């Protein structure tokens with residue numbers, strides 16, 4: 677199962693991922709983006725977010 681990962685050192689906290697796909701991406705209490713633990717991730721939705729991430733810091737970990 678592949679899962680999206682966020683390179684936090686490059687994330688500028690623009691909020692696009694959490695707006696576009698809150699099922700998968702959320703802001704944690706420390707103020708960083710985190711990937712929600714799921715059994716399966718929606719390919720199309722995550723690919724859309726990857727395309728829109730300004731910092732290009734979301735990748736699939738395969």
Ligand code: SF4
Nearest residue numbers: 687688690691693729
């Ligand atoms: S879209 Fe990219 S830069 Fe913006 S908050 Fe999400 S991971 Fe960070």
